[in-house]
Amino acid sequence: MATEATTAAEATAAADTWSARAVAEKFVERLGRQDPEGIQELFAEEIDWYVPGNDALPWTGRRTRREEVAPYFTTMWPHFVPGRSEVALERVVVDGGDVVLLAVWTHTVAATGKEFTTPAAMHLVVEDGRIVRMHLYEDTLTVAAAFDAG
Secondary structure: OOOHHHHHHHHHHHHHHHHHHHHHHHHHHHHHOOOHHHHHOOEEEEEEEEEOOOOOOOOOEEEEEHHHHHHHHHHHHHHEOOOOOEEEEEEEEEEOOEEEEEEEEEEEEOOOOOEEEEEEEEEEEEEOOEEEEEEEEEOHHHHHHHOOOO
16 A cells, blocks of 8 residues: 555656656757757756767767857757758657667768768756756767767
8 A cells, every 4th residue: 555655756756757758858859950059948057968979079078067058069060961960769768857868860970971870878867857967878989980080
């Protein structure tokens, strides 16, 4: 038999999951529109952001403040040939405030003309309706090779 405390905890967990899913859906939708300012407003003031990769690629590395989110995208996107990118979102896994987006993306690098495809996982953590953590996992060797940065 469920106690009131258990029922309240379950309700809170369900609300957290719903909120996290809603924020993640907004994130994906704004990402698809290439709306850097709209993406940025989904983040908390202080964040734990990590995109691994070759130091020659200026968008890789850590970020800790909301105002660093939009410049990530406005720095990265011009390096890809417009209209030659494809993102296939394969799955969204939500557990409380944790959201994992599983995808495959293909881009063509403007400077080299090289196309690359990489599976990717993005781990978002949502607290109080804001993204506080974004860690990206992708084939960084493939990305660096496409940019002749490896």
